[in-house]
Amino acid sequence: MEVHYLKEEELSRVYTVKYKPNAKYAYTAGQAYSRFLLGLKEKKIIGRKCNKCNRVYVPPRMYCDDCFRPTDEWVEVKDEGIVETAVASFISWTRERIEKPEIVGVIRLFPSTDRDWVFPGLFHRICVEYEDVKDMVVLGKKVRALWKEDRVGSINDIECFRVVE
Amino acid sequence: MKTNLFYRRVAVIGAGLTLFKRRIVETPREMSWVAARKALDEAGLELKDIDCVVIGSAPDAFDGVHMKGEYLAHGSGGVRKMVSRVFVGGATGVMVPISAWYHVASGLCQSVLAVAEEKMSPARPHPQSVFRYIWDPITEKPLNPNLIWIFAMEMHRYMYVNKVKKEDIALVSVKNKRNAINNPYAQAPANITVDDVLKSEVLVWPVNLLDVSPVSDGAAAMVITSEDIARRYTDTPVWIEGVGWTLDNTEWTGRELAYPRYLEHAARMAYKMAGIERPNKELDVIEPYDPFDYKELHHIEGLMVAKRGEAVKMLKEGVFDMDGDIPSSPSGGLLGVGNPIAAAGLMKAISIYWQLKGTAGKMQVKKPVHTGLAQAWGDLMQASTVVVMRN
Ligand SMILES: [Zn+2]
Numbered sequence: 001m002e003v004h005y006l007k008e009e010e011l012s013r014v015y016t017v018k019y020k021p022n023a024k025y026a027y028t029a030g031q032a033y034s035r036f037l038l039g040l041k042e043k044k045i046i047g048r049k050c051n052k053c054n055r056v057y058v059p060p061r062m063y064c065d066d067c068f069r070p071t072d073e074w075v076e077v078k079d080e081g082i083v084e085t086a087v088a089s090f091i092s093w094t095r096e097r098i099e100k101p102e103i104v105g106v107i108r109l110f111p112s113t114d115r116d117w118v119f120p121g122l123f124h125r126i127c128v129e130y131e132d133v134k135d136m137v138v139l140g141k142k143v144r145a146l147w148k149e150d151r152v153g154s155i156n157d158i159e160c161f162r163v164v165e
Numbered sequence: 166m167k168t169n170l171f172y173r174r175v176a177v178i179g180a181g182l183t184l185f186k187r188r189i190v191e192t193p194r195e196m197s198w199v200a201a202r203k204a205l206d207e208a209g210l211e212l213k214d215i216d217c218v219v220i221g222s223a224p225d226a227f228d229g230v231h232m233k234g235e236y237l238a239h240g241s242g243g244v245r246k247m248v249s250r251v252f253v254g255g256a257t258g259v260m261v262p263i264s265a266w267y268h269v270a271s272g273l274c275q276s277v278l279a280v281a282e283e284k285m286s287p288a289r290p291h292p293q294s295v296f297r298y299i300w301d302p303i304t305e306k307p308l309n310p311n312l313i314w315i316f317a318m319e320m321h322r323y324m325y326v327n328k329v330k331k332e333d334i335a336l337v338s339v340k341n342k343r344n345a346i347n348n349p350y351a352q353a354p355a356n357i358t359v360d361d362v363l364k365s366e367v368l369v370w371p372v373n374l375l376d377v378s379p380v381s382d383g384a385a386a387m388v389i390t391s392e393d394i395a396r397r398y399t400d401t402p403v404w405i406e407g408v409g410w411t412l413d414n415t416e417w418t419g420r421e422l423a424y425p426r427y428l429e430h431a432a433r434m435a436y437k438m439a440g441i442e443r444p445n446k447e448l449d450v451i452e453p454y455d456p457f458d459y460k461e462l463h464h465i466e467g468l469m470v471a472k473r474g475e476a477v478k479m480l481k482e483g484v485f486d487m488d489g490d491i492p493s494s495p496s497g498g499l500l501g502v503g504n505p506i507a508a509a510g511l512m513k514a515i516s517i518y519w520q521l522k523g524t525a526g527k528m529q530v531k532k533p534v535h536t537g538l539a540q541a542w543g544d545l546m547q548a549s550t551v552v553v554m555r556n
Pocket of ligand 1: 050051052053054055064065066067068
């Protein structure tokens with residue numbers, strides 16, 4: 001009644017089922033994200049504000065999940081902010097080793113302060129060197145979006161966030 | 166939170182685990198059956214004595230079987246019974262005994278079989294890739310994220326805000342892998358040093374290979390009953406005295422990552438039920454969720470066992486060692502035992518149950534223990550589940 005496991009030499013004899021599911025998805029961006037994506041095309045970062053709790057949602061939401069009421073207005077936040085955290089990935093999303101690390105993190109966009117518990121925040125690439133991440137110097141730095149020339153209304157319309165001071 | 170505190174007492178009277186290992190030969194159903202059968206045997210019950218079954222399993226994509234609750238039902242003893250599956254990502258493993266608890270506490274059932282299973286190794290070439298589909302399809306997935314990114318981002322923020330060094334965090338991995346040497350079910354027991362952790366492969370800085378729990382297969386099960394049944398079958402029931410669970414929003418990019426507020430809410434709920442006012446004084450042994458080494462420290466702070474930013478100090482003082490004041494992850498945790506996600510969370514609850522029953526064998530902590538806690542965590546850094554038990 002004990003379980004067993006495959007040993008390394010047995011693994012070469014494993015029968016693998018290869019199958020590519022014919023499952024495709026056409027996601028709807030919804031009301032809030034649609035406006036957000038159109039904003040990116042115009043080099044603008046659009047959020048939604050709840051006037052009851054003053055929370056600014058970026059990426060935007062049509063409802064405030066704390067107040068559970070509709071958010072009230074569209075707001076444009078700056079394409080500048082502070083690096084909350086940053087990491088350097090040496091593996092791809094399939095866990096293959098990559099030589100030049102990919103650097104991503106979270107940017108707390110302005111207007112906001114470091115005392116805010118919730119803030120407009122964006123997850124994106126940050127264009128700095130691995131050493132800046134490793135030495136933690138990029139954390140807390142001010143950054144600005146580097147926009148792509150050809151923008152299509154996608155999160156990838158921003159190339160990355162660059163340190164400005 | 167407002168909860169109705171009128172409920173029946175609930176006990177744990179049996180538990181079972183499979184080996185935690187990569188590439189287990191048995192199927193998910195067979196593993197569930199092994200764990201469930203052991204739990205029934207320890208309790209002295211047969212399947213006919215069980216009223217309902219709770220199944221816990223994290224993303225379907227790992228096992229490669231969709232609707233895994235239904236799939237696992239017969240291996241879990243659920244045929245023609247009240248069966249439900251609970252799923253709150255990595256927090257699932259502790260949600261399983263919580264769900265079983267409210268089945269019994271409400272008076273609906275006398276005895277529940279609670280089973281958790283995960284088989285991560287079937288995914289090729291690596292389970293990492295199936296995690297891609299937990300991210301927001303519009304704003305996150307186009308950046309090709311891998312799961313370790315979110316942990317690395319949280320870990321780096323935790324280090325930055327609390328001025329914690331990587332070599333201090335590595336001490337958690339050293340401690341847990343060492344504790345796992347005493348655990349017969351463990352996949353990754355080892356005597357390693359901080360240097361070994363720092364020199365292991367950098368996956369996503371600041372996360373190295375030995376900061377992370379391994380890919381695992383495994384199953385776990387518990388028998389949870391009313392007081393009447395417990396008294397009939399054992400002289401040493403362990404009582405579930407407090408439960409708590411909270412889900413924060415998915416907007417992890419818009420909140421402070423250095424502190425798990427969702428866990429604090431879940432812990433407060435469990436402490437209130439169990440009558441715990443000073444967790445750092447009243448808890449004798451704890452199993453905080455440790456898929457990554459920093460997570461144990463992060464969680465110890467969210468559980469209010471340590472003040473914010475002070476878990477490292479207590480760790481270095483030996484407070485969380487096997488012979489410390491508050492032994493933490495005496496099982497070896499996910500870092501040492503392995504991480505078949507839902508099964509790993511239930512393994513933590515089982516570890517506390519065995520500690521309180523006094524049957525943890527070589528894992529038994531040195532001091533006498535009366536109150537213990539197990540905790541799990543998951544989703545996009547937003548879910549937490551807590552269970553407090555007493556003997
Ligand atoms: Zn609001």
